[in-house]
Amino acid sequence: xxxxxxNWEEESKRFDEAADYYDQYRPSYPQALIDxxxxxxxxxDSAQILEVGAGSGKxxxxxxxxxxxxxxxxxxxxxxxxxxxxxxxxxxxxxxxTRFEHWQEEPxxxxxxxxxxxxxxxPKPIGYHxxxxxLKDNRYLCLFWNMYLNDLSDVGRQLxxxxxxxxxxxxxxxxxxxxxxxxxxQEIEDSSVxxxxxxxxxxxxxxHNVEEFICFLKTGNGYLGLEEDxxxxxxxxxxxxxxxxxxxxxxxFICVLFMAQKK
Numbered sequence: 001x002x003x004x005x006x007n008w009e010e011e012s013k014r015f016d017e018a019a020d021y022y023d024q025y026r027p028s029y030p031q032a033l034i035d036x037x038x039x040x041x042x043x044x045d046s047a048q049i050l051e052v053g054a055g056s057g058k059x060x061x062x063x064x065x066x067x068x069x070x071x072x073x074x075x076x077x078x079x080x081x082x083x084x085x086x087x088x089x090x091x092x093x094x095x096x097x098t099r100f101e102h103w104q105e106e107p108x109x110x111x112x113x114x115x116x117x118x119x120x121x122x123p124k125p126i127g128y129h130x131x132x133x134x135l136k137d138n139r140y141l142c143l144f145w146n147m148y149l150n151d152l153s154d155v156g157r158q159l160x161x162x163x164x165x166x167x168x169x170x171x172x173x174x175x176x177x178x179x180x181x182x183x184x185x186q187e188i189e190d191s192s193v194x195x196x197x198x199x200x201x202x203x204x205x206x207x208h209n210v211e212e213f214i215c216f217l218k219t220g221n222g223y224l225g226l227e228e229d230x231x232x233x234x235x236x237x238x239x240x241x242x243x244x245x246x247x248x249x250x251x252x253f254i255c256v257l258f259m260a261q262k263k
Contacts, residue, residue, distance in 0.1 A: 016076030018219050023056035023082050025215040027146055029116060030202045033257050034062045037114070040198070040259055041140040043068070047111035050134055052100050052127070053118025057083035057093070059144075063114075064092050071110075075099045101126050105134045113141045120145075128191035132262050141194055141260045143184070147177045149203075149252040158241050159249070166234045168222035177254055188260050197260035205252045210242035213249070 037043075047068050054060050054072035056079045063070060064087060072095045074080040080095040087093035096103060100122050113131045115122070131141050150160045150171035163169040172180070181199060188197050208216065214235055217223040226234065242249060 016078045018224060019056060019076060019078035019082055021215055022079065022219040023058070025212065026055070026058055026117075026219050027206055027216075027253065028058050029062060029144065029146070030204050030255055031062070033144060033200070033202050033255055034066070036200055036257060037112070037140075037142050037259065038066065041112055041142070043112060048109065050110040050113040050131070052113065052115040052131070053121060054083060054095065055079050055116075055118065057086050059114065059116035060087065060093060064090055068092065070094070071096065073098065073100050073103050100130065103130070105130045107133050108136050110134050111136060111139055113139075115141075115143050117145055119143045124187060125191050125193075128188070128193055132191075132193035135262045137262065139262050141188075141262070142257060143188075143197075143260075144255060144257040146253045146255050147172060147180065149174065149177065149254055151252050155241065155245050155249055159238075162234065162237050162241065163217075166222070166226065166230065168217050168220060168226070168234065174254075177256070181256060184258060188258060193263055194260035195263055197258040200257045200259070202255040202257070203253070204255060205250050207248055207250050209248055210239050213242070213251075214238060 045067060049063055049068050049070045051060060051063075051070050051072045054070075054074045055076070057064075057072070060070055060072055060083065069092045072080070072083060072093060074083065074095055074097060077097050080097045083093070084095050113135055119127065128141070135141070148169060148171050150156045150173050152173065156171065160171040163171060185197055185199065188194050223231070223234075
């Protein structure tokens with residue numbers, strides 16, 4: 001366990017080094033997902049939300065826009081600084097710069113706990129137990145990820161193969177995404193502190209040119225860990241793929257939401 005925690009902390013440092021790219025080029029999340037969370041959890045206007053792994057506040061913004069107050073746990077000092085600056089005028093957001101497993105939870109305080117694109121970095125089962133302890137009775141933990149889809153087109157296959165060869169991005173088939181969903185559902189069930197989650201899927205897409213796509217890759221640890229010559233090789237191959245596709249590629253996602261009620 002100690003070795004795993006050291007690795008997690010090193011991965012967090014890499015993310016933090018790419019904070020500016022992360023804030024600009026990571027995709028957000030569909031409004032329909034936020035509507036589903038608010039509606040199904042019956043959040044009141046005065047709700048207090050705990051966010052685990054908030055980054056620079058990509059998901060945070062979608063709840064701030066609805067008037068909620070958030071306590072954001074984020075290990076990256078640079079990412080947290082961007083988030084604090086972004087929301088300081090709202091007086092609705094507090095960032096705490098620490099890893100979630102090190103945070104001193106506040107029992108029975110929060111009306112909702114969320115984690116966007118980050119809960120896989122939290123050691124288990126401690127992450128589930130800390131969330132459950134922090135939530136009020138019968139409240140919800142909402143985990144969601146943008147899962148990047150290989151649509152099995154020629155361009156999709158080329159991107160998948162190149163990104164896989166360099167270890168920078170996983171583009172999964174629908175069947176592979178369904179398998180990952182089942183794994184997460186089982187993990188939540190095994191935590192013993194949450195009921196079996198309801199799962200919702202929100203398909204959407206983003207158009208990218210090659211520069212935007214490379215900047216997106218720069219927000220991931222796979223790309224950040226490459227040697228400079230390997231990055232240049234990868235960039236050249238990506239430029240060829242985008243050129244053959246006419247300069248723009250539509251990247252498809254499935255944003256998957258897991259809503260689990262505290263037992």
